[in-house]
Amino acid sequence: MRPLLLRSGRVVDPSQGLDEISDLLIREGKVAGIGRGLGVPDDAEVVDASGWVVSPGLIDLHVHLREPGQEDVETIASGARAAAAGGFTAVCAMPNTDPVTDNQAAVGFIVKQAQAAGAARVYPIGAISLGQRGVQLAEFGELVSAGAVAVSDDGRPVASSHLMRMALSYAQTFGIPVADHCEDPTLSGGVMHEGLVSTRLGLRGIPSAAEEIMVARDLLLAELTRGHIHLCHMSTKGSVDLIRRAKDKGIKVTAEVTPHHLILTDEACLGYNTHAKMNPPLRTAADVEALREALKDGTVDVIATDHAPHHYDAKEREFDDAPFGVIGLETALALGITQLVRPGILTLAELIDRMSCAPAKVFNLPGGTLRPGTVADVTVFDPEARWKVDPERFYSKSRNTPFAGWEVFGKVVMTIVGGRVVFRSGAD
Amino acid sequence: MSERSLGKDLLGLESLTAEQITLILDTAEPFKEVSERPIKKVPTLRGKTIVNLFFEASTRTRISFEFAEKRLSADTVNVAALGSSVQKGETLVDTARNLEAMRIDMVVIRHPSSGAAQFLAERIRSNVVNAGDGTHEHPTQALLDLLTLRDKFGRIAGLKVCICGDVLHSRVARSNIWGLLKLGAEVAVCGPPSLMPLGIEELGVTVFRRIEDAIQWADVLNVLRLQLERMHAGFIPSLREYYRVFGVTVERLERAPKDLVILHPGPMNRGVEIDSRVADGPHSVILHQVTNGVAVRMAVLYLLAGGRPELAEAAKGKGEVAE
Ligand SMILES: [Zn+2]
Numbered sequence: 001m002r003p004l005l006l007r008s009g010r011v012v013d014p015s016q017g018l019d020e021i022s023d024l025l026i027r028e029g030k031v032a033g034i035g036r037g038l039g040v041p042d043d044a045e046v047v048d049a050s051g052w053v054v055s056p057g058l059i060d061l062h063v064h065l066r067e068p069g070q071e072d073v074e075t076i077a078s079g080a081r082a083a084a085a086g087g088f089t090a091v092c093a094m095p096n097t098d099p100v101t102d103n104q105a106a107v108g109f110i111v112k113q114a115q116a117a118g119a120a121r122v123y124p125i126g127a128i129s130l131g132q133r134g135v136q137l138a139e140f141g142e143l144v145s146a147g148a149v150a151v152s153d154d155g156r157p158v159a160s161s162h163l164m165r166m167a168l169s170y171a172q173t174f175g176i177p178v179a180d181h182c183e184d185p186t187l188s189g190g191v192m193h194e195g196l197v198s199t200r201l202g203l204r205g206i207p208s209a210a211e212e213i214m215v216a217r218d219l220l221l222a223e224l225t226r227g228h229i230h231l232c233h234m235s236t237k238g239s240v241d242l243i244r245r246a247k248d249k250g251i252k253v254t255a256e257v258t259p260h261h262l263i264l265t266d267e268a269c270l271g272y273n274t275h276a277k278m279n280p281p282l283r284t285a286a287d288v289e290a291l292r293e294a295l296k297d298g299t300v301d302v303i304a305t306d307h308a309p310h311h312y313d314a315k316e317r318e319f320d321d322a323p324f325g326v327i328g329l330e331t332a333l334a335l336g337i338t339q340l341v342r343p344g345i346l347t348l349a350e351l352i353d354r355m356s357c358a359p360a361k362v363f364n365l366p367g368g369t370l371r372p373g374t375v376a377d378v379t380v381f382d383p384e385a386r387w388k389v390d391p392e393r394f395y396s397k398s399r400n401t402p403f404a405g406w407e408v409f410g411k412v413v414m415t416i417v418g419g420r421v422v423f424r425s426g427a428d
Numbered sequence: 429m430s431e432r433s434l435g436k437d438l439l440g441l442e443s444l445t446a447e448q449i450t451l452i453l454d455t456a457e458p459f460k461e462v463s464e465r466p467i468k469k470v471p472t473l474r475g476k477t478i479v480n481l482f483f484e485a486s487t488r489t490r491i492s493f494e495f496a497e498k499r500l501s502a503d504t505v506n507v508a509a510l511g512s513s514v515q516k517g518e519t520l521v522d523t524a525r526n527l528e529a530m531r532i533d534m535v536v537i538r539h540p541s542s543g544a545a546q547f548l549a550e551r552i553r554s555n556v557v558n559a560g561d562g563t564h565e566h567p568t569q570a571l572l573d574l575l576t577l578r579d580k581f582g583r584i585a586g587l588k589v590c591i592c593g594d595v596l597h598s599r600v601a602r603s604n605i606w607g608l609l610k611l612g613a614e615v616a617v618c619g620p621p622s623l624m625p626l627g628i629e630e631l632g633v634t635v636f637r638r639i640e641d642a643i644q645w646a647d648v649l650n651v652l653r654l655q656l657e658r659m660h661a662g663f664i665p666s667l668r669e670y671y672r673v674f675g676v677t678v679e680r681l682e683r684a685p686k687d688l689v690i691l692h693p694g695p696m697n698r699g700v701e702i703d704s705r706v707a708d709g710p711h712s713v714i715l716h717q718v719t720n721g722v723a724v725r726m727a728v729l730y731l732l733a734g735g736r737p738e739l740a741e742a743a744k745g746k747g748e749v750a751e
Contacts, residue, residue, distance in 0.1 A: 194626050195626050196627030199625035199627045199631070200442065200631075201543065201564060202542035202561070202563035202564030202565065202602060203542050203562075203564075204563075205625075207626075271546070272542070272547060313521070316521060317521060317547075318539075318543060318544050319543045320541040320542065320543075320562070321541065
């Protein structure tokens with residue numbers, strides 16, 4: 001592999017408190033140096049990065065890659081390429097595939113497919129329970145030894161408090177977090193946020209309390225067990241209030257929020273727009289504001305996309321019958337820049353922290369830093385480049401996004417994984 | 429959309445203006461008389477093809493639409509497509525494509541999913557009339573309720589109307605709320621809080637917790653049908669208790685400061701939401717509602733087909749209509 005010198009980019013690395021115009025040298029898969037006027041090795045490729053941002057590679061803790069089972073909507077390879085195109089150097093794949101990732105062989109399969117794809121890294125998340133049936137614990141030890149970085153029954157909630165308690169306790173043996181999709185199954189059954197908009201549309205609602213009850217339970221169990229609870233896709237003000245208090249008490253909790261929950265409200269469902277149907281549902285403007293505040297002050301640690309591909313015509317039906325979920329890998333960075341950084345809600349360094357450094361810390365993954373000697377997972381993007389979201393151009397096999405046609409800023413120029421360029425804009 | 433037309437479809441009353449609603453009611457007036465004649469037929473929609481597409485069982489609404497269509501001389505086809513929820517999704521897209529291919533002029537759709545009428549309307553060129561979609565809207569029911577009230581009181585503005593019962597699951601309630609508010613009525617709802625949708629006050633309606641208070645306040649009660657399955661889903665403890673606490677009974681009405689007018693969209697559960705003596709009593713206009721249903725539906729079909737309101741009178745009077 002030739003050394004790569006990124007010359008005169010704006011190097012933003014919150015893990016080192018770095019935000020300056022600098023060169024970055026990558027050699028033998030590692031960050032070899034940051035500074036001005038670094039010597040250029042004879043055989044190096046030199047890229048003029050002036051005007052671009054050079055950051056530690058983005059990491060998405062929550063994606064659904066659908067393989068095995070639904071290869072027509074996404075595969076590990078297409079998902080990993082979509083990730084790379086979106087500036088992600090690593091993604092974590094949820095286990096709600098068919099069959100479920102609840103054993104060593106299933107985890108190994110994902111690792112193997114990801115290696116073959118040679119795009120973004122894909123870290124498997126193992127199931128909490130066998131078949132995600134919520135009854136018997138999966139073999140966490142086997143899952144971890146095969147490459148799993150966390151456990152979750154995402155796609156469905158862990159209804160049994162006892163099972164969640166056992167998972168939080170037992171996972172500590174392996175130092176992995178337990179990630180939960182918080183939803184009280186007896187309060188759900190709706191198709192959108194329960195409020196004025198659902199009342200107008202006559203659609204069954206999912207109250208905020210359905211999430212908050214499980215958040216509260218999980219926090220109590222994390223306190224009881226001293227385990228690490230990771231709360232997926234937080235959507236309500238009440239949830240972040242609970243997390244903030246738990247963090248003050250020293251409970252080991254981390255949390256994510258999706259781009260869509262940071263940007264859209266339940267009004268996006270008006271007109272029965274099935275691209276605004278997701279679970280947890282889009283909530284109110286007050287919730288959006290609380291989520292943004294929580295992301296800013298660190299109550300919510302990371303932005304994760306909950307990338308959920310669906311067949312092209314699955315959303316072409318009545319709202320009640322359309323599946324939950326939207327894709328997000330190829331729009332997350334630009335939406336963050338456009339909707340959070342440009343309006344002054346987050347600084348660019350904060351956005352990079354929430355999409356790279358913090359996710360690496362939360363799941364204890366390599367990357368999330370450009371410290372010399374660490375693995376060279378790097379994202380290069382032009383923060384000013386303006387483009388229009390066109391799902392037809394996605395690398396993902398699916399098109400289900402509520403952001404089609406949006407004008408956004410921030411275009412990925414290069415995605416580098418272990419020193420190798422896995423995506424370069426205009427190179428296809 | 430001009431005030432003198434409805435546009436392509438009638439999907440709900442939320443999106444209509446007061447002028448458009450009044451236009452429908454005014455257009456219905458001359459059609460009322462058609463149903464009173466020995467030969468109950470005018471040639472207004474001769475040559476038009478209308479499909480009544482019912483994904484949900486409904487005898488009354490379907491029959492009312494069918495009468496309206498036949499009295500306007502349209503060719504009608506009834507399609508009953510009751511199926512499982514998965515089949516239903518596929519059917520609606522495919523059905524839309526098929527209807528388009530058959531060059532249907534109008535579709536009257538009843539469907540268990542909210543938004544289904546809009547879904548269809550956005551995908552076909554034919555006019556679409558919503559005959560009830562899930563728990564969203566049932567615009568022709570609200571229009572016939574409005575027409576009945578206008579017949580009774582000579583006006584809608586300023587009337588105090590309380591909608592009683594399972595507002596949460598009621599498309600009739602939603603359409604009535606929009607229609608009444610737009611025409612200047614004061615609107616209240618009353619029923620078990622477990623059957624009240626969140627944010628209902630924000631629509632501009634008053635909420636009464638007790639039926640006695642509603643009766644003290646109202647000029648009109650619109651008593652909704654209580655779906656018997658609500659009890660099994662845990663929304664209320666029992667039908668017996670529902671009747672005891674929320675039933676519209678003669679005893680309760682006797683304590684009202686004035687004579688109330690009682691509407692019910694049917695079919696009634698006698699002894700659950702309404703006392704038989706009330707349903708059959710002098711304050712009930714329930715059969716008048718049924719009669720008006722046909723006239724209002726004739727008006728809607730006529731206007732959507734491009735009929736000019738000022739010609740509706742002529743349409744019923746003579747055998748010829750300029751189209
Ligand atoms: Zn989830």
